[in-house]
Amino acid sequence: MTRSGFCGFKLIVVFASAVVISTLLAFAPSGAAPPSPVKDIAVWNIPAFDALPDDENGRLARYGRTIIAATYAHIGPAAVNPAARYAGNNLACTNCHLRGGLKKFALPLVTASADYPAYSARTNASISIFDRVNQCLMRSMNGRPMAEQDRPMQAILAYLRVLSTNIPVGGTIIGAGAGAMPELDRAADPGRGAAIYARTCADCHRPDGSGVRRNVALPEMGYAVPPLWGQDSFNTGAGTARLITLANFVHDNMPNGTSWVAPTLVPEDAWDVAAFVLSQPRPQLAGIDRDFPNLLLKPVDAGYPPYADSFSLEQHRYGPFAPIRAEITRLKEVRGEVPNPNIR
Ligand code: HEC
Ligand code: HEC
Numbered sequence: 001m002t003r004s005g006f007c008g009f010k011l012i013v014v015f016a017s018a019v020v021i022s023t024l025l026a027f028a029p030s031g032a033a034p035p036s037p038v039k040d041i042a043v044w045n046i047p048a049f050d051a052l053p054d055d056e057n058g059r060l061a062r063y064g065r066t067i068i069a070a071t072y073a074h075i076g077p078a079a080v081n082p083a084a085r086y087a088g089n090n091l092a093c094t095n096c097h098l099r100g101g102l103k104k105f106a107l108p109l110v111t112a113s114a115d116y117p118a119y120s121a122r123t124n125a126s127i128s129i130f131d132r133v134n135q136c137l138m139r140s141m142n143g144r145p146m147a148e149q150d151r152p153m154q155a156i157l158a159y160l161r162v163l164s165t166n167i168p169v170g171g172t173i174i175g176a177g178a179g180a181m182p183e184l185d186r187a188a189d190p191g192r193g194a195a196i197y198a199r200t201c202a203d204c205h206r207p208d209g210s211g212v213r214r215n216v217a218l219p220e221m222g223y224a225v226p227p228l229w230g231q232d233s234f235n236t237g238a239g240t241a242r243l244i245t246l247a248n249f250v251h252d253n254m255p256n257g258t259s260w261v262a263p264t265l266v267p268e269d270a271w272d273v274a275a276f277v278l279s280q281p282r283p284q285l286a287g288i289d290r291d292f293p294n295l296l297l298k299p300v301d302a303g304y305p306p307y308a309d310s311f312s313l314e315q316h317r318y319g320p321f322a323p324i325r326a327e328i329t330r331l332k333e334v335r336g337e338v339p340n341p342n343i344r
Contacts, residue, residue, distance in 0.1 A: 044110060044173060045166040046102065057158060064159025067152055068093040068100050071141070072222035075152050079220060084152065088143035088283070089233060090219045093156075095226040096140060096240060098253060101163060104175025105252040105260040111173055113157075113164035121297035129160060139238040142283045178248035179260055181267040187318040188243060193276025196269050200255060201228075209233075209280055225256075229280035237285035242301040243318060247274035275318050278303065295338040296331055300324045308338035 049065060052058035067074045072090040079085050094100050101109025116129035127135075133156055134145040146153040167173070198207065204225045205211055211227035213219065227233045239245050251270035252260035265273070292298040295308035303317045309327045316324065331338065 044102075044104075044175070046110065047162055047165050049162065052162065060155050060158040061162045063151075064155035064157070065100060067155055068097070068159060070222060073220050075143075075146075076220055076222070077143075078218075086137055086143050086146050086152070087141035088235075089141055089227075089231075090213075090222050091141060091226050091232075091234070092222055093136070093141075095223070096234075096249075101160075103253070103259075105177065105179040105248070107178055107249065108173070108175060109160055110163050111167050111171060111176065113160040114167040114169050114171055121294070122291050124293040124297075129157060133157070133160075136238075139285060140234045140240060142233075142235040142238075142285070175260075178245050179252045181248055181251050181270065183244075183319065183321055184268065184271050185320050185322070187315065187320060188247070188271040188275035190272070190276040190279040190318070193269075193272035193274070193279075196265070196273040197276050200265065200269075201273065204256065209277070228277050229282045231283060233282045235283040235285040236304060237288040237291070241278060241282070241303055242299060243271070243274055243278060243303070244299070244301045244321070246278060247271045250274050250277075271319075278317065290340065290342045293340050293343050295340050296328055296335070300328065306341060 049062060052061060069092060071087055071092040071094075073079065075084050075086040076090050077085050077088055078090065096107055097109050098106035101107070101112075112132070113129055116132055117126045118132075119125075120127040120131075122135075130148050130153065133153065137143045138145055148154075205228050206225075209227055209229040210232070211223045212225040214221040214224050234240050240249065247267075247270045250273060251263050251265055251267060252258070255264055258264045263270075288304050289306060291302070291304075295306060298307065300321045301316060301319070303313075305313060307316060308331055309324060311324050311327070
């Protein structure tokens, strides 16, 4: 008891000092030292899954962990039970949320359960963690939504709740998202990226981007290396289909095994190779022209119209983004909001 009380107190102190330090850093001149690693350890305080009790909740959370790791087998398009085929591709959640959502700057899932319900600019409404998982199912996994009471959904939500056990509601962590490396002041160049792809990615993801299946005859066994484009990849509405997200993810995590502490690619190469990947064909999501009821809240790198500004589709897809951001800031001041003309 005393011991856990002490740890809880320590967690709050460390968390509070992390907030203070990151606030200070926000005002510090660029080139200031990054936050010392001591701050994040307490925040990434994940309970040991194997120590969860063997009760209904423990079993559900462990089942959720299995679904995140082997999504294709449980809810993929070739899953044994046809009624359970929710995902439209044979990816696993953990192909993007690396180590089951526990890796920094690899789209971690550590705070997700504590972050929702949250406002979503994409729908202009407050969405629950359940809705958010379904967005990944429909976009990243190019599939269809699950009902909240479906057991695989309940399992995923139980897994996410365990990850967030020690995260204060609305709490932030160091290592969230995919990182934010400096942007280029030119458009990212798919042509230059093609050469980088051939040199640094093609051995694993294959020259045609189709990845490596564990067993060519059994799609329900998923991939040893996931595809990056083509019919079995994420669709055009996915977060990973946006250049800023993908370039940062690649910079901090690829070639697989890379950590944000020691990136393999220089930022320029990460931008260009990501541009090459996104210039390749992938499944189209119908109806995404109705995303973002207020177009001023649409991410600058969303690769599909309509937009609030008059920059080209090309510039929204490949940058440079700073001029678009400046224009959006201006429009926010003069217009407040720009309704999406496709929504009536
Ligand atoms: C050593 C083999 C290897 C190399 C080289 C490699 N990757 Fe990966 N990549 C993987 C594996 C394996 C995963 C899935 C990781 C997991 O499931 O834990 C992955 C996942 C990804 C993902 C997320 C999953 C998806 O399907 O979208 C992207 C994006 C990606 N890699 C891009 C790249 C790019 C771009 C390069 C070149 C700069 C690259 N990778 C180089 C093995 C590799
Ligand atoms: C192709 C890559 C990819 C796959 C596969 C994928 N996701 Fe995601 N996911 C993303 C991206 C990108 C985001 C947005 C991250 C951000 O905004 O920082 C995201 C966000 C999320 C979030 C919200 C996290 C937060 O804290 O806001 C949840 C929850 C989530 N995904 C769950 C899942 C689950 C469960 C699966 C499998 C059924 C899955 N994802 C499959 C790429 C993927």
